[in-house]
Amino acid sequence: MSLSHNPLTRHRRETGSAVAAVVQWFVQPHDYEWMTEFQNSHPSGKIIRIIVALSMINISGMSFMSLFADGGPSGTAATILTLSLCTTNIVIAALWLVRPFPGRLGVVTFAIYADVGVAAALSVLDLRNALLGCVLFAVIGAFVTFFLSPRWVVAHLVFTSAVALTFTTALYIRGEVDTITLLVQADVVLLGIMSVPVTTHIFLSTLSADARSSVLDPLTGLLNRRGLDAALEDLWIQGRSEGQCAAIVVVDIDNFKAVNDIHGHDEGDAVICRVAERLTSHVVRYGVLGRTGGEEYLAAVVTSRLHIDALIHGIRRALHSEGDAIPVTVSVGAAILYAESALWTSSSDTLGTASRVADSMMYEAKAAGGNRVVTTLI
Incomplete structure (x- = not known):
């Protein structure tokens, strides 16, 4: 059997190519300037800003209602934290509505705030509600996927997965949920958090690169x-x-x-x-x-x-x-x-x-x- 038709050799080559593709995806530069200019020059940018603002208002509403729910925040410190986050979210929502689409510093700062803010809000809930609430990280993940670099996508996934696993571990230690049910719930949450951002970002990066190359002269890099x-x-x-x-x-x-x-x-x-x-x-x-x-x-x-x-x-x-x-x-x-x-x-x-x-x-x-x-x- 020739080397080129050897299944083992072909498998190694395909595996190596896949690893190389992931590495290339991770290290590729992200054009924040182009992204900002595009969003500010197309009607879709305004629609996205409205959606982000409404999402922030919705999260604020859920956080506020959790104050009156079973398993919600209890104690003065938890209540103050929740109300502070609700107020901050409303202010940020207003900024999304009245200001143009932000540049690199703006989108990165917003993503960090969203991740940390949701984690903080969940930390004062009952553990079972907190684990369920981790699905909100998938909403943030959609924003990170479309507007941030691969490095920030990975950072988001590492942080949010760590938060979900922390709640899972705490529930396991307390023994409040049987192990099988807990594993299924954790798996569903982690699947929602992790699966969409990576696959979508890789696809969008490839699509974007192909789209850009279709309008550029390969020899000079000028427009064709x-x-x-x-x-x-x-x-x-x-x-x-x-x-x-x-x-x-x-x-x-x-x-x-x-x-x-x-x-x-x-x-x-x-x-x-x-x-x-x-x-x-x-x-x-x-x-x-x-x-x-x-x-x-x-x-x-x-x-x-x-x-x-x-x-x-x-x-x-x-x-x-x-x-x-x-x-x-x-x-x-x-x-x-x-x-x-x-x-x-x-x-x-x-x-x-x-x-x-x-x-x-x-x-x-x-x-x-x-x-x-x-x-x-x-």
């Missing part, structure tokens, strides 16, 4: 055509609403085929990446940049009327360096819209029109010998 289509529309709306000038700029490396023929494709790829990096440094503060073809890039910029010409004509200088082992030049074409341009309102496809005009300007620059910038107002 699909990514540009999504980003350009938002930028165009921004430019029009702010009354600024906007431009579509097409940049094409001159005589790039000769670079590949003389120096090889690896060096050609290096040139493409170098141009991408320098273009990014030059224009990304003012808009978006993508790679639309082999050696072609497209940028959309929004800036002031005084600055836009200098920005476009500065591209050639930004891409040139005396120390380049393989020096290249570029042809640049740009279609510029001033704030008063009639095209903002006279065309339903302003963006498409500007892109086509910029492309034709680039070909005009190339036909004139390259290494130049050709612009036009539209």
Whole structure:
């Protein structure tokens, strides 16, 4: 039997791959900034904030009612703790309703408070009620799963499982519940706490990575055509609403085929990446940049009327360096819209029109010998 078809070898390889996938999931960076921007720019963000606020109010209501229930908090200290948590929860719920979706510090602080707060509220209940109440950690787990990093997901699971196991151990020591029933109850609680966050977070991380890679050029890391289509529309709306000038700029490396023929494709790829990096440094503060073809890039910029010409004509200088082992030049074409341009309102496809005009300007620059910038107002 060949090694590749050996079931034992295949099992080890699959196990190793699974372990590697889990490790990769655990150490991957979490883009809190993107998450915050997304939630604050989409209607779903407001819905989520309302749901979180209502959940906090609901938990406050349950905690308050527990003061009058059998097995609820007893004694002055327990009552004060419960009322304090109820009040704090209401304040936090109000903040979720009136403030934008928080960034990294905000979501991490909220998750820690939620875990510790629920644990504190449960600690003053009858042990059987406390163990049952641990299912609330699953609600917090949903928040942690969607908005925090894998490290915080694991921290949440470790803490909440420890709390549930502490209540389970205390019940076992007291002998208030028969062992089999206690084990079943603990297993149900732990299953609810642990199963959904890990599997869901791994799935969402994979889905998110695939979604992002689908809009990025694998060689340069710039947006591809699909990514540009999504980003350009938002930028165009921004430019029009702010009354600024906007431009579509097409940049094409001159005589790039000769670079590949003389120096090889690896060096050609290096040139493409170098141009991408320098273009990014030059224009990304003012808009978006993508790679639309082999050696072609497209940028959309929004800036002031005084600055836009200098920005476009500065591209050639930004891409040139005396120390380049393989020096290249570029042809640049740009279609510029001033704030008063009639095209903002006279065309339903302003963006498409500007892109086509910029492309034709680039070909005009190339036909004139390259290494130049050709612009036009539209």
